[in-house]
Amino acid sequence: MAELSNTISQRAARNRWLLLTPALIILIFAASGPLLITLFYSFLTPGDYGGVEWEFSTDAWFGVLMQRDIFDDTLGWSDAHLSILWRSVKLSVLTTIACLFFGFPTAYFIATRPKKQREFWMLLIIIPFWTNLLIRTFAILELIRNEGTINSVLMGLGIIDEPIQMLFTEFSIILGMVYVYLPLMVLPIYASLERLDFRLVEAGYDLYATRFNVLRRVILPLVKPGVIAGSILVLVPSLGAYVTPRVMGGGNQLMLGNLIELQFGQGRNWPLGAALSITLLAIVMVALLAYVRAAGNEEVKHG
Amino acid sequence: MTKAITAQSLRKVYPGNPPVEALASIDVEIQDNEFFTLLGPSGCGKTTLLRLIAGFEHPTSGKLDMFGESLLDAPPYKRPINTVFQNYALFPHMTVSENIAFGLQMLGTPKASVKATVGEMMELVQMSHLADRQTGQISGGQQQRVALARALAPRPKILLLDEPLSALDFKLRKQMQLELKRLQTETGITFIFVTHDQEEALTMSDRIAVMSNGAIRQIGRPREIYDRPADRFVADFIGDTNFLPAEVISNNAEVTRLRLSSGQEVEAHGSGSAQGKVTLALRPEHAELTADGAGLLSGTLREVVYFGTDTHFHVTLDDRSDFVLRRQNSPTDGNDFATGDRVGLTFPAGAAQVLRD
Numbered sequence: 001m002a003e004l005s006n007t008i009s010q011r012a013a014r015n016r017w018l019l020l021t022p023a024l025i026i027l028i029f030a031a032s033g034p035l036l037i038t039l040f041y042s043f044l045t046p047g048d049y050g051g052v053e054w055e056f057s058t059d060a061w062f063g064v065l066m067q068r069d070i071f072d073d074t075l076g077w078s079d080a081h082l083s084i085l086w087r088s089v090k091l092s093v094l095t096t097i098a099c100l101f102f103g104f105p106t107a108y109f110i111a112t113r114p115k116k117q118r119e120f121w122m123l124l125i126i127i128p129f130w131t132n133l134l135i136r137t138f139a140i141l142e143l144i145r146n147e148g149t150i151n152s153v154l155m156g157l158g159i160i161d162e163p164i165q166m167l168f169t170e171f172s173i174i175l176g177m178v179y180v181y182l183p184l185m186v187l188p189i190y191a192s193l194e195r196l197d198f199r200l201v202e203a204g205y206d207l208y209a210t211r212f213n214v215l216r217r218v219i220l221p222l223v224k225p226g227v228i229a230g231s232i233l234v235l236v237p238s239l240g241a242y243v244t245p246r247v248m249g250g251g252n253q254l255m256l257g258n259l260i261e262l263q264f265g266q267g268r269n270w271p272l273g274a275a276l277s278i279t280l281l282a283i284v285m286v287a288l289l290a291y292v293r294a295a296g297n298e299e300v301k302h303g
Numbered sequence: 304m305t306k307a308i309t310a311q312s313l314r315k316v317y318p319g320n321p322p323v324e325a326l327a328s329i330d331v332e333i334q335d336n337e338f339f340t341l342l343g344p345s346g347c348g349k350t351t352l353l354r355l356i357a358g359f360e361h362p363t364s365g366k367l368d369m370f371g372e373s374l375l376d377a378p379p380y381k382r383p384i385n386t387v388f389q390n391y392a393l394f395p396h397m398t399v400s401e402n403i404a405f406g407l408q409m410l411g412t413p414k415a416s417v418k419a420t421v422g423e424m425m426e427l428v429q430m431s432h433l434a435d436r437q438t439g440q441i442s443g444g445q446q447q448r449v450a451l452a453r454a455l456a457p458r459p460k461i462l463l464l465d466e467p468l469s470a471l472d473f474k475l476r477k478q479m480q481l482e483l484k485r486l487q488t489e490t491g492i493t494f495i496f497v498t499h500d501q502e503e504a505l506t507m508s509d510r511i512a513v514m515s516n517g518a519i520r521q522i523g524r525p526r527e528i529y530d531r532p533a534d535r536f537v538a539d540f541i542g543d544t545n546f547l548p549a550e551v552i553s554n555n556a557e558v559t560r561l562r563l564s565s566g567q568e569v570e571a572h573g574s575g576s577a578q579g580k581v582t583l584a585l586r587p588e589h590a591e592l593t594a595d596g597a598g599l600l601s602g603t604l605r606e607v608v609y610f611g612t613d614t615h616f617h618v619t620l621d622d623r624s625d626f627v628l629r630r631q632n633s634p635t636d637g638n639d640f641a642t643g644d645r646v647g648l649t650f651p652a653g654a655a656q657v658l659r660d
Contacts, residue, residue, distance in 0.1 A: 202359055203392040205379040207406035208457065217405070221396045 103185030192226025598647025
């Protein structure tokens, strides 16, 4: 009997591994594999026409933040890279804040509609998602460029004499990213709000809390998981954004994604591109850890 | 006596297709310091009335005053009225003491005073030992106490209770009934209590309003409601009742003389103006069995059910209607009637109530 049950448990274990195989293959070849190759490439020498020479070098990592003067060979901070890094972080954080600012009321509005109407409002939020990212970005561009809809209307009405320069600024990049990533903020907050027991809101009003206090003391603490999830979902792709800053920033407002693309394209410096990619990954991970820890601490304090 | 709440022709219609009339036209006065109960089956409008008083809903028309001043323009957070919700609605992200402190904090009470009152309230509901627990970690009965303490802490003028005992088990419910009554007497706050449980209403209330279909059928002290139901709905909803057809012979303000289906005549209480055919309500414990032919009515004993404290006799009357009679048991009682016997039924003058139709 013992032997039989042994065989059965062995077979069960084998079956489990067999069932896991597809997931494991994907994890190894599609997730960890490319990451390891990227890490490996970042320690090689750039080839003359792109690609890599099989020669160990730490120059790429060195070049992420530092640069050697072409003339006197002195070491210095790489101002270009630092400013791009700073812009990436700044614009991503601002985008996340803006998404929260517009996304929360939107989610609240939808969650407080009668059940039948909610689907309709959700559909309106999701529809842009079905369109190509590039098309959506160009649509925004069409609205805000100097000869675009907004400027033409304002000039036509005689409110302004010269077009307002909105395109190719940090504002236009944030606008573009907010437009693209807003649903990622609305959806998780809506999911949290939908589960919220609105009788608690009534209890808040009943106990003399004003609208603002009900929001601050009752609603926000209860939908915090949704707010955190939404913020992560917006912040992470914003940090690595490529299309939006390229189109809305016009090439002089680079973000990390564009800098990386440059190294693999015109820059012909694959190792530097690889090192920058790993740097981006590290920034995202640090940001996530900080965020989750901050949120977690809060939880412990209340819980 | 001052009136805590005065409602005049209060009406609430929920829009929709078709619109739902939750309150038809309510007139009610609730006295200060009163334990007032709104009693009725679900969907009768009792919770809607409570929500109008709390301020969560706005009436379609009518007047609603508190201590002589209109409530209609005040949002819920400006009304000195607190609610104990049916599911308690405790804030799950706060501890027991934080929940109780919430109302006081929102009123801007100084910290030291909040702390003192919270301590006092936890003492009052015997929850001091669980002050730092999360609300999810305490039992239903304890949550009930916290909800009560939370609503009482800001010292409201009126406390609304929306079926607060319905989620508790039988024994705890009995205990909380007494405790609620004690709290009401101790604090002197006007309690407006909503329930569908007639026994709960009879034990705790100073006065009861029986509601159905968005209207108040009768308002009175528990005894009046039980002994002198105004109409068939009230008689049927509260306790067990036998309905007897009868014909009015004569009446004055207090007493009506009637002829029963058996041809016998009897005096009953109420409805001085009734004429022609009416319905009489008679509680099962107010009738007695007699020998066949000796009573006001006669019939055949169909079933005898022993209940410990009392025995129920099911009789089919000669007009083929059913009648239930309840007799208190005593150890010296013999079993004088058996199933299948011909029996007579009698009841004292004034025991039956003429119902308004």
